[in-house]
Amino acid sequence: MAGTGVFEEIFDGEVYKYYADGEWKKSASGKSVAIINPTTRKTQYKVQACTQEEVNKVMDLAKSAQKAWAKTPLWKRAELLHKAAALLKEHKVPIAECLVKEIAKPAKDSVTEVVRSGDLISYTAEEGVRILGEGKFLVSDSFPGNERTKYCLTSKVPLGVVLAIPPFNYPVNLAVSKIGPALIAGNSLVLKPPTQGAVSCLHMVHCFHLAGFPKGLINCVTGKGSEIGDFLTMHPGVNCISFTGGDTGISISKKAGMIPLQMELGGKDACIVLEDADLELVASNIIKGGFSYSGQRCTAIKVVLVMESVADALVEKVKEKVAKLKVGPPEENSDITPVVTESSANFIEGLVVDAKEKGATFCQQYKREGNLIWPLLLDNVRPDMRIAWEEPFGPVLPVIRINSVEEGIHHCNASNFGLQGCVFTKDINKAILISDAMETGTVQINSAPARGPDHFPFQGLKDSGIGSQGVTNSINLMVKVKTTVINLPGPSYTMG
Numbered sequence: 001m002a003g004t005g006v007f008e009e010i011f012d013g014e015v016y017k018y019y020a021d022g023e024w025k026k027s028a029s030g031k032s033v034a035i036i037n038p039t040t041r042k043t044q045y046k047v048q049a050c051t052q053e054e055v056n057k058v059m060d061l062a063k064s065a066q067k068a069w070a071k072t073p074l075w076k077r078a079e080l081l082h083k084a085a086a087l088l089k090e091h092k093v094p095i096a097e098c099l100v101k102e103i104a105k106p107a108k109d110s111v112t113e114v115v116r117s118g119d120l121i122s123y124t125a126e127e128g129v130r131i132l133g134e135g136k137f138l139v140s141d142s143f144p145g146n147e148r149t150k151y152c153l154t155s156k157v158p159l160g161v162v163l164a165i166p167p168f169n170y171p172v173n174l175a176v177s178k179i180g181p182a183l184i185a186g187n188s189l190v191l192k193p194p195t196q197g198a199v200s201c202l203h204m205v206h207c208f209h210l211a212g213f214p215k216g217l218i219n220c221v222t223g224k225g226s227e228i229g230d231f232l233t234m235h236p237g238v239n240c241i242s243f244t245g246g247d248t249g250i251s252i253s254k255k256a257g258m259i260p261l262q263m264e265l266g267g268k269d270a271c272i273v274l275e276d277a278d279l280e281l282v283a284s285n286i287i288k289g290g291f292s293y294s295g296q297r298c299t300a301i302k303v304v305l306v307m308e309s310v311a312d313a314l315v316e317k318v319k320e321k322v323a324k325l326k327v328g329p330p331e332e333n334s335d336i337t338p339v340v341t342e343s344s345a346n347f348i349e350g351l352v353v354d355a356k357e358k359g360a361t362f363c364q365q366y367k368r369e370g371n372l373i374w375p376l377l378l379d380n381v382r383p384d385m386r387i388a389w390e391e392p393f394g395p396v397l398p399v400i401r402i403n404s405v406e407e408g409i410h411h412c413n414a415s416n417f418g419l420q421g422c423v424f425t426k427d428i429n430k431a432i433l434i435s436d437a438m439e440t441g442t443v444q445i446n447s448a449p450a451r452g453p454d455h456f457p458f459q460g461l462k463d464s465g466i467g468s469q470g471v472t473n474s475i476n477l478m479v480k481v482k483t484t485v486i487n488l489p490g491p492s493y494t495m496g
Contacts, residue, residue: 002094002101002203010206015046016198018222019205020058022215027054033195033224038104038338038371039329045102045199047222052231058190058219059237062161065216066188070158072214074129077184081125083211088176089118091207095172098200103168104330104337104371105293117176117204120454120471127455127471128184132156132479147491156479158186159260160239163232167245168340169296171197172204177454178242178262179208179218181474187240191220192232194245196340198222230255240478244298253466262467262477264460266298266391267419269449270412272434273306273314274405277424281446283317289422289448290397291325291375294336299420299449302391303381304399305408311401315379319363322375338371339394345371348394351387352376355398358385389415405434413439418461420449441465 003011010017010024015032017024027048037044069077088095096110105113140150164178171194182189193201205220221228225248233241233252242262243249249265271289273282289301306314328334339345345368352366355378363377373395381388381398388398388411402408412421422444423434435443441459444450451458451469459468467477 002098002199005094006091006210007094007203007206010202015048016202016222018048018050018054019202019209019218019220020054020216021061021219022209027051027223033198033222035102035195035198036341037101038196038340041342041370045098047195047198047202050221050223050228052228055221055228055231055235058221059161059235061216062188062190062219063237065214066158066160066186069183069188069214069217070186072186074132074184077186078125078129080211080213081121081180081184084208084213085118085121085125087207087210088121088204089115091203092118095200095203098203099172099197100330102199103171103196103340105169106330106333106335106337108333109293110330113170113173116454117173120173121176121180123455124180124184124471124475128181128475131472131475132185141491148493149488149491151486151488153484153486155482156185156476157482159478159480160187161237162187162189162240162242162478163235163238164189164191165233165241165243165245166191166193166197166201167298168194168196169293169298171200173454174244175201175204177469177474181471182240182242182478183213183217185475185478187478188217189219190232190238191218192228193220193222195225242474242477247463249465250463260467260477262469262474263465264298264419264458264469265463265465266393266417267440267449267460267464268302268389268391268415268417269299269419269440270408270415270421270438271301271304271448272405272408272412272421272423273304273310274423274425274427274430275307275309276426277310278426278446279310279314279317282314282424283321285422285424285448286318286397287321287325289450291322291336291395294339294373295395295397296339296393299451300393301397301422301448303388303411304397305402305411306399308401308403311379311399315363315377315399318377322364322377325375327372327374336372336375336395339373340371342371344393345373348373348392348396351390351392352378352396354386355381358382360385360387360398383411391417405430409434409437413437416463419464420444420460422447422449441468
């Protein structure tokens with residue numbers, strides 16, 4: 001169970017502790033933040049409400065620990081990461097339990113997230129050794145007008161302190177996707193978990209603690225964003241920010257200053273369906289892409305743009321599959337579980353009401369109980385409806401009927417988002433042309449959008465983000481190039 005056994009020291013019986021200097025601590029504030037179970041809508045856990053003074057101490061500890069960590073051999077860094085990965089997998093059950101109760105993720109998917117996270121850490125350790133184990137050697141006479149009088153040696157060195165802020169929907173996986181690259185690259189880390197998902201993160205951090213990482217290298221502070229959010233992101237001790245979440249990231253990017261940023265801020269992922277598409281394949285992918293984890297994924301299909309000639313047939317196939325989705329609590333491995341907060345459910349309902357008032361066709365009756373919203377397919381959606389443009393982050397999917405491929409591309413590109421998209425057709429030439437025209441970070445051909453496998457590049461355009469994720473890209477973001485030039489007294493040519 002959560003907070004027991006090897007995890008007993010992270011919990012004082014009422015409130016989960018925060019992690020700093022290799023120890024689990026209570027905040028001097030004496031205050032806590034409640035985490036509401038989305039299913040019961042009652043307080044499930046409490047975490048420490050850390051103060052700005054405690055954040056300052058954590059930053060000092062991280063800065064000091066990083067100096068020593070940067071001198072730790074790559075193989076040793078990788079060895080500790082492999083230990084953390086093994087511990088994470090070993091303790092997948094209590095961590096998955098937290099995911100079920102904090103964010104209402106189905107039980108089987110919660111276990112999968114933890115195991116996937118362990119695999120990601122191990123892969124990062126191996127990839128980091130390869131990437132960081134190689135430097136570059138340049139000679140001056142490769143540039144016009146120069147003799148070979150200079151040897152240039154380049155290497156990759158750590159940035160310093162990385163601030164990692166994961167989202168509620170993948171609090172473990174998207175935390176380790178930042179932690180692993182930061183640590184293998186020689187950085188220290190301060191983790192600010194989301195409120196919903198904080199206890200899952202604290203259990204994950206304890207696995208790194210048990211692995212034997214140096215004190216002060218990894219820190220995890222919990223608290224209210226209104227009190228420590230801006231203080232963290234604007235802190236002068238932070239040398240890099242990796243953030244996944246909503247439009248808060250836009251505010252962070254404006255305030256952060258001259259440091260590297262890695263931002264993934266959501267999307268309105270379009271699914272373009274051509275006349276020659278395999279409609280059974282499309283329907284299956286719409287269910288997977290639009291409704292898995294109740295649509296609470298940045299890479300969920302958020303709008304279907306289907307050619308008018310096949311729209312009726314596709315809508316019927318999707319309706320049949322929606323009817324088979326199991327709705328209920330996450331403990332029962334339901335397909336559709338409660339959305340994360342009541343405010344999220346209210347926002348989704350607002351989009352539904354707007355669509356109804358403006359004449360969308362409801363393929364199912366709208367139904368809601370608390371945070372639980374039944375899956376809903378909206379046909380004949382028009383561009384004047386909010387659902388055509390806004391990201392619901394819930395199990396509601398709009399269908400817009402189009403008369404040309406150009407119309408579909410135009411709608412996709414008119415969005416302020418540009419994370420992912422997908423196109424379904426049997427004509428690979430058309431697929432490539434459409435992919436090239438779509439203003440998104442990734443286009444999936446004949447499959448729903450997805451973040452992964454975790455070593456694939458993952459990035460967004462426009463308001464969907466800055467920089468690129470994926471193991472290799474994340475490691476490269478969290479290092480800087482250091483150059484040493486050897487000046488020779490005269491030209492020297494090998495074997496010359």
